[in-house]
Every structure is written in C-alpha cells, then in structure tokens.
Amino acid sequence: MSPVIVSLFWSFFKVGLFTIGGGYAMIPLMEAEVIDTHGWLSAAEFLDIIAVAEMTPGPISINAATFIGYRMAGVAGALITTLGVIAPSLILLLLLARVLFRLIQNPGANSFLNGLRSALIALILLAAFNLGQAALIDFPTAAIFILLFAASLVKAFSPLYFIAAGALLGLIFFPY
C-alpha cells in the first residue's frame, strides 16, 4: 500500500476515535490532521469541503472524509478515509459495548467526559478563529460572518439556511 493511503487511514481513524459527542467536535481534529500535520489542504479548501459536506445529506464528517480522501488518492483514498473515520465506532460499539457502557456509568468517567467537553468547546472556538483567517478576507466576508453568527445567537436555525445564505451573499458580493 502506498504511504499516503496508510497516513490517510491513520489520520481519519484518529479523527473518528477522538470525536466525542459528534457534530462539530471533528472540526478541530480534522483541521489539525489535514491542514497542520500533513498539509493536504489549505484552510480555504478545507472550508469549501466542509461547506459541501453540509449541503449534502448524511453525517458531515463522513461526507468530508470521503471528499478529502478522493482529493488525495482517488476512489481508494475515499474508501479508506471513510473506513478510517467509522472504524473506531464499529470496533468500540460492536466489540466493547458492554464494557464501555459500564465504564461511562462510573462517576470518574463522568468527570473525565466533563473535562473533555470543556476542552472540546475551547478547541472548536480555536478552530473557528484559525479557519476564520482564511475565510474573512475583506469587508463583505467579515460582514457575512457577523450577520450569520449574530443570527445563530438569536435562533437555532438549521445549518442549511446558513449554507444557502452564505452562497447567495457570496454571489452578490463577490469582487468579480
């Protein structure tokens, strides 16, 4: 197997293994692996792929894994990244479900998870800041961010509205 296939699998396996609580928990991990550690994508390309992963059906991290894997190593890459990101769930739930269930009922595990969730919030904030530097490049993009972020504080809109609004505002304000 080519080395890139191996590192793709291992990177996405780590993403799957440390995404606890789902959703955007995977963003800081994927960003660290794909942009910082391996330099596979630029921050702007990564954001484009997350946008595509948001507008297509299915879990966002599986969508993003497939897209990034294909970009790096074609169909084999797409299959290997997807397998990597779902493998930890499969292994843990299929083989160790009973042990883990007992473990998470332990008060110590609860404290550990509480601390981990505090870390997760810090990491997601930091990821927004890091990726923001590639996205907020002029006045219109900064305004789009502020508008949509403010809207999210008022009401929990579906991500699809954010995607539709972002694309529409981009089409209007792009410096053609």
Place this chain on the structure above:
Amino acid sequence: MNNTRKESLLTILFAFLKVGAFTFGGGYAILPVIRQEVVFNRKWVSNDVFADILIITQSMPGQLALNSAIQIGMRLRGISGGIIAALGVTLPSVIILLIIAAWLYPYYRDSQYVQAAFYGLRPAVVALIAAAAIKMGKDILHGIRGIILCGILLAAAIISQAHPILVLVAGGIAGLFFCREGCCK
C-alpha cells in the same frame, strides 16, 4: 429489549440507507429522523431504550448518527445488524460525495459563480463552527468551574500549539480532579 421479531438485514439496511440519503445537516439533524424511523415508524425500540442509546451515543467516540445506527442494528440482529446499519448510514454519503468530488467539483470549480458562492460559503461555515462552540458552551458548561477550565485549556492550546488530541486528554484528566461535583451538565 421488547422486540422478539427478527428483522431481516435487508430491512435494516434500507431503513438506514433512507436516513443517510435524505437527512441534511449532520448529526443533530439526523438523530430526530432516526428516532422517528426506529421508534415510531418501525417500532424497533421503545422511547426509553432510544434514550439509553442516545446517552451512549454522546459519550462514545464517533459520529452521532453512526453510533446510534450501530446500536440499533445490534439490538435487532447482533454484530451483523450493527455492521449493516453502519453501512446503511454511510453508503449514501460515500456515493453522493464521490459523484461530487469526481465529476462536479473538478468541472465547476473554476466557474466564476462557483468561486463566488464559496467566497460567501467560507465565512458562513466559520459562523456555523463558532455558533456550534457557543451552543455547546451553553448546553454543557454549567457554573464557573467549567468556564474557567475551558478558558485555561483555550489559552494552553493557543500557547502550546498542541495537537487537539492532547488538549482533549488534558481536559479529561483535569476534569477528574476539577469537575467531580460537575462543572458541566
């Protein structure tokens, strides 16, 4: 488990293919759809069992939709049920994203309008990520201890430039000492 009927693997596969193919917006949007399908439409598990499944789903590594699908598949047909449910929820993503990555994206990437849309989509995605952090903070961080821990970890992450995995593990270990009476929910 209150279900004695053996569901066929094909039925399980189709149920989760439908969830994977038609639900937009990621984990938190998919969970209510899975619940509708398995609790109300197909009556595979009771509401209480689904609540237990959600607790495990949110405390375990992995995607929310995937983790709950695997557990429901396992309850119906053991390990093969779990694998089939995982396949069902994953396969539509793989097929759709392969089509986009292989054909649509290379073909349209250089179009001026696609460039313009992504110019606006990037700040929109950053807004989604920032909003997710704020929402999680509101849901999870209760009391001053959780907020202080979050602030310390944020500063440590910025200064050390450590890999997120290290920050998560450090947070968990700090939680063992610091969050025993619950700094979070």
